[in-house]
Amino acid sequence: MESRWRSLAREPLVHFLVAGLLLFLVLGRSDAVDSGSRTIIVDEDRIARLSANWERIWQRPPTAEELDRAIEAHVREEIYYREALRLSLDQDDIVIRRRLRSKMEFLARATAESESPDEAVLRQWLEDHAALYAPDAITSFDQVYLGEDGEADDVLRRLRQGGDPAALGAPISLPPSMADASRSEIERRFGAAFARAIDLERIGEWQGPVRSGFGRHLIRVTAHETGDPPALADVRQRVENDWRAATLAEREEQAYALLRTRYSVEVADVD
Amino acid sequence: MKRTLQRTSAALALSAMILSACQSGEQQQTPQQLANSADGGTAACPSQVYWGDTHLHTANSADAVFNGVRLTTEDALRFARGDQVRSTTGLDAQLSRPLDFLVVSDHAEVIGIGRRIAEGDPELISDPTIRRWHEMMNESLEQSTRAARELIVGYAQDTLPERLADPELARETIVSTWQEHLEAVERYNEPGTFTSFIGYEYTSMPTGNNLHRVVMFRDGTDVFGDTLPFPANQSQDPEDLWAYLAAYEERTGGRAMAIPHNANLSNGLMFAMTDFEGGPPTRDYAERRQRWEPIVEVTQFKGDGEAHPTLSPDDEFADFGNTGWDTANLDASAPKEPGMFAGEYAREALKRGLLLESLLGVNPFQFGMIGATDSHTALATGDEDNYFGKFVADEPNANRAASSVGAAIRGRVGWQYLAGGYAGVWAGANSRAALFDAMARREVYATTGPRMTVRLFAGWGLSEADLGADPCSLYDRAVPMGGNLAGTGEAPRFLVTALMDPEGAHLDRIQIVKGWLDADGELQERVYDVAWGDADERSIDAEGNLAPVGNTVNLETATYENSIGDPELRMVWTDPDFDPSERAFYYVRVLEIPTPRWPVYDRLRFGADIDPQTELVAQERAYSSQVWYSPEA
Numbered sequence: 001m002e003s004r005w006r007s008l009a010r011e012p013l014v015h016f017l018v019a020g021l022l023l024f025l026v027l028g029r030s031d032a033v034d035s036g037s038r039t040i041i042v043d044e045d046r047i048a049r050l051s052a053n054w055e056r057i058w059q060r061p062p063t064a065e066e067l068d069r070a071i072e073a074h075v076r077e078e079i080y081y082r083e084a085l086r087l088s089l090d091q092d093d094i095v096i097r098r099r100l101r102s103k104m105e106f107l108a109r110a111t112a113e114s115e116s117p118d119e120a121v122l123r124q125w126l127e128d129h130a131a132l133y134a135p136d137a138i139t140s141f142d143q144v145y146l147g148e149d150g151e152a153d154d155v156l157r158r159l160r161q162g163g164d165p166a167a168l169g170a171p172i173s174l175p176p177s178m179a180d181a182s183r184s185e186i187e188r189r190f191g192a193a194f195a196r197a198i199d200l201e202r203i204g205e206w207q208g209p210v211r212s213g214f215g216r217h218l219i220r221v222t223a224h225e226t227g228d229p230p231a232l233a234d235v236r237q238r239v240e241n242d243w244r245a246a247t248l249a250e251r252e253e254q255a256y257a258l259l260r261t262r263y264s265v266e267v268a269d270v271d
Numbered sequence: 272m273k274r275t276l277q278r279t280s281a282a283l284a285l286s287a288m289i290l291s292a293c294q295s296g297e298q299q300q301t302p303q304q305l306a307n308s309a310d311g312g313t314a315a316c317p318s319q320v321y322w323g324d325t326h327l328h329t330a331n332s333a334d335a336v337f338n339g340v341r342l343t344t345e346d347a348l349r350f351a352r353g354d355q356v357r358s359t360t361g362l363d364a365q366l367s368r369p370l371d372f373l374v375v376s377d378h379a380e381v382i383g384i385g386r387r388i389a390e391g392d393p394e395l396i397s398d399p400t401i402r403r404w405h406e407m408m409n410e411s412l413e414q415s416t417r418a419a420r421e422l423i424v425g426y427a428q429d430t431l432p433e434r435l436a437d438p439e440l441a442r443e444t445i446v447s448t449w450q451e452h453l454e455a456v457e458r459y460n461e462p463g464t465f466t467s468f469i470g471y472e473y474t475s476m477p478t479g480n481n482l483h484r485v486v487m488f489r490d491g492t493d494v495f496g497d498t499l500p501f502p503a504n505q506s507q508d509p510e511d512l513w514a515y516l517a518a519y520e521e522r523t524g525g526r527a528m529a530i531p532h533n534a535n536l537s538n539g540l541m542f543a544m545t546d547f548e549g550g551p552p553t554r555d556y557a558e559r560r561q562r563w564e565p566i567v568e569v570t571q572f573k574g575d576g577e578a579h580p581t582l583s584p585d586d587e588f589a590d591f592g593n594t595g596w597d598t599a600n601l602d603a604s605a606p607k608e609p610g611m612f613a614g615e616y617a618r619e620a621l622k623r624g625l626l627l628e629s630l631l632g633v634n635p636f637q638f639g640m641i642g643a644t645d646s647h648t649a650l651a652t653g654d655e656d657n658y659f660g661k662f663v664a665d666e667p668n669a670n671r672a673a674s675s676v677g678a679a680i681r682g683r684v685g686w687q688y689l690a691g692g693y694a695g696v697w698a699g700a701n702s703r704a705a706l707f708d709a710m711a712r713r714e715v716y717a718t719t720g721p722r723m724t725v726r727l728f729a730g731w732g733l734s735e736a737d738l739g740a741d742p743c744s745l746y747d748r749a750v751p752m753g754g755n756l757a758g759t760g761e762a763p764r765f766l767v768t769a770l771m772d773p774e775g776a777h778l779d780r781i782q783i784v785k786g787w788l789d790a791d792g793e794l795q796e797r798v799y800d801v802a803w804g805d806a807d808e809r810s811i812d813a814e815g816n817l818a819p820v821g822n823t824v825n826l827e828t829a830t831y832e833n834s835i836g837d838p839e840l841r842m843v844w845t846d847p848d849f850d851p852s853e854r855a856f857y858y859v860r861v862l863e864i865p866t867p868r869w870p871v872y873d874r875l876r877f878g879a880d881i882d883p884q885t886e887l888v889a890q891e892r893a894y895s896s897q898v899w900y901s902p903e904a
Contacts, residue, residue, distance in 0.1 A: 056394075059439055095409045099391055148838060171739065172839050173724070173768045180301070187368075191773030213773035214838040241458050245345065 040078050042071055050074055108255035109248050117243055123232050125243045132242065133235050135227035136182035139198065141219050143176060143190075144169040148215040152208060156218055159206040165220075172214060180223075190214075200224050274731050274758030275903065276750050303463035305700035311462070312700020313708050316743035317751070320695045321706060322722055323372035324351065324651040325470070325530060326485050326568060326643035331377040331448055332472075333385035335647040337404070337419035339412050339663030341389075342649035344375050344452050348459040348467055351651045360412075360666045364650050364659055367774070368722070370693075371701050372466035373651060375456065376485045379471040379500035380426070381441045383448025398434040412664050419662075427479040427602045436504075445499060457492050462702045469495055473512050473529065475503040479604035481536035482509060482547075485568065485643070486516070489526035489707035496523060508547040510556070513563040526707060532568035532643065534620070535576040535593075536601040539611030542620035542636060544627070557627060557635035565711050569617045569894060570642040570719050571692040572661045577640070577717075577860075577894055578618045581609065586798050587816075588782075588862060592719070594886065595687030603682040621897060622786040622794040625854045628901075629788055639713025639753045639896030640858070642692030642720075653691030653720040655891075656829070658869040661688050669877035672870035672885060686885040690869045691720030695893070697751065713753025716859075718893040723778070724770040727752040727859050729898040733764040735843050752858070752896040757903040762849035767801065768841035769861040769893070777836030778804055779820040779862040779890060783844060787855035801844045804837030804864070822865045824888050829867045829875045836864040852902050859895035866891060 353369030575592030
């Protein structure tokens with residue numbers, strides 16, 4: 001039973017609903033506006049908040065006269081606000097609509113922004129998104145640059161007969177060998193096409209020609225490892241960043257989806 | 272005959288470390304291990320070029336958010352490290368290759384205030400002007416851009432609403448925004464994989480003349496602490512920024528630098544022959560300028576500031592990225608007068624530096640060169656086929672080339688914006704310490720977007736055989752880009768290699784640009800073609816000109832063919848006009864073969880209207896930092 005509550009307590013939708021309820025209660029107590037009512041009550045809470053707001057701006061409490069003016073400004077704003085609602089001026093105002101929407105989205109995100117995920121949550125995330133954190137494959141290889149359209153067959157034959165790679169290629173400032181190079185390092189030095197073209201089935205043999213941005217190469221892969229998935233400790237910060245970014249987006253989406261279920265939307269056909 | 276290689280202490284320590292590593296036969300450390308080691312890999316041989324952007328704006332910059340951007344520091348960092356991000360206008364954006372580092376450099380001036388206005392903070396929108404801006408920002412992109420224009424003019428001309436100057440409100444906004452920003456910067460710094468620097472932009476702009484600096488730090492928040500950005504509304508005089516940086520280093524033990532940019536929009540002020548007050552520069556001024564500003568951003572979206580045709584009439588390639596940017600200052604409030612160019616373009620500034628050095632004993636303009644984007648969309652894009660625009664209104668759409676809203680109000684046309692600019696940094700590891708130190712010793716270069724690999728070494732012991740040598744073996748015999756040589760005898764030799772971007776275009780040529788102070792005290796310059804593609808078919812004619820490389824661009828399909836030019840160019844060069852008694856600098860300019868500019872891709876993708884004036888094809892390029900030669904006293 002307890003674990004069900006705990007898992008429920010981790011549900012983002014529950015967070016959203018609880019936050020919404022709290023907000024409703026807080027706002028409902030002091031801020032509820034019945035635009036139909038012509039009674040304006042300025043209670044002690046309201047006065048305290050007006051005073052605090054004044055102090056935040058001016059760094060000192062308001063005098064009695066200044067507080068009276070703040071109350072009067074509040075009443076004036078309230079009256080105009082209610083009259084505007086009566087006239088439905090809020091209806092098609094794009095600024096108001098956007099502002100309300102962003103307030104709703106903020107509500108949906110707010111819980112995740114302050115949340116600090118525990119180990120289990122992050123470990124689960126790592127497991128679910130293993131591909132994102134899979135280590136780059138590590139490859140060791142030798143390469144002979146043939147030039148932009150150099151002849152391959154003859155060089156390949158000589159290499160296979162044990163010819164010296166250093167003596168057979170065209171000159172270029174590329175490493176003749178890379179040891180334990182990650183896939184991204186190979187792409188950085190030789191380009192993506194080259195990294196893709198390496199045939200891992202033929203480890204130990206000279207192969208090619210393979211094309212890079214620079215031209216044609218013969219290559220010999222001497223070692224290739226895919227590497228073990230990382231432990232959480234090794235990628236923790238990255239996992240937490242990704243979890244947070246994805247969770248914020250997801251809560252916003254879920255909150256919207258929940259609201260969306262309450263509406264039936266009809267979109268006219270346009271052709 | 273005497274000759275010396277002058278290196279920074281870091282470079283000397285470096286060669287000592289390389290030697291000791293060789294002798295002890297230690298197991299080589301992986302890039303990750305180096306970056307995470309106690310010294311951050313600063314002692315390792317700079318065997319790798321790391322790519323990044325030092326100049327990028329998010330919704331925390333007032334002008335960016337007013338122009339519509341809603342992406343944050345976190346979005347910017349995720350995008351730069353290679354993630355797909357949804358742009359403000361709802362487009363999916365991604366880099367074809369991740370960057371290695373990023374400085375999110377939002378404007379320091381009340382950083383975060385624009386976001387509060389956009390969000391309708393009651394304390395701000397009580398002001399009628401700010402309230403109007405708030406409504407414009409949330410109404411439409413066009414209205415928002417208009418509000419941005421009012422804000423920039425107000426800032427440049429000092430007519431902003433008083434509410435924005437309220438010190439308490441400003442402080443509260445800055446502190447909370449900055450904390451949130453630092454938190455994201457720290458979370459995304461991943462030594463060995465992706466480096467995220469603390470930084471911001473100091474936006475000095477007296478009467479619209481651009482004196483901006485990007486300020487960046489070597490440190491994490493453990494050292495940086497609760498330091499706040501230094502804004503130009505405290506002082507427009509960059510000397511006060513330097514004083515602030517000196518105080519920062521003194522207080523924290525950290526390290527900082529400032530990077531001037533868009534000298535091309537300063538109406539002659541950025542590299543003036545006077546200080547900010549108009550007084551003559553002193554030796555002390557020169558020392559501090561060199562100390563705090565080791566590099567300059569010479570190319571970015573808002574034009575290229577390496578050279579200008581009026582200053583370099585004999586340089587047929589001096590007109591790159593000038594159109595529209597050589598007519599007025601930043602906010603187009605004052606037109607450009609002919610005499611102003613000399614204080615605006617990097618090559619001329621480097622020449623001025625030689626003259627000032629001969630007078631003051633120190634060169635105030637001894638800076639290396641980098642490129643950056645200055646994107647205000649939070650997206651650090653550098654490629655022509657992936658240009659996301661300067662402002663949100665210029666995110667990919669059919670109208671931006673011909674009539675960009677953001678550009679037009681400043682008297683410039685959309686197509687005149689460049690698609691990129693990145694910094695290439697030679698370092699031994701991808702860490703804050705290693706990258707920052709490389710920038711401080713100027714072992715960096717600028718590109719207009721493509722990631723070509725450019726090396727430059729200079730010294731007396733270099734020969735053709737060194738072209739095939741491991742560059743790490745050259746450091747004890749030569750200086751790399753950014754270094755100093757001193758001598759009295761024979762000409763030094765320059766070893767230059769330029770390897771094309773493996774995903775990009777072939778190379779047309781390597782040029783060496785020389786500037787010097789002659790025996791009559793006159794400043795001179797000359798551009799030498801030193802290596803070029805298709806060398807079996809091209810040569811230098813009787814007038815000393817190298818035939819153009821040709822043009823394979825297909826404007827209908829936005830493609831080009833690597834059937835001209837070469838994948839790599841390299842050579843060892845000796846200056847035929849070398850005079851050991853003359854101060855000089857040398858840097859490398861590498862030109863690609865012609866490729867399509869971004870409006871061509873726009874036309875293909877969106878059927879964009881292209882004005883007949885539009886420049887459709889360009890030769891993108893890289894600029895190395897300099898090697899300086901001085902006669903030994």
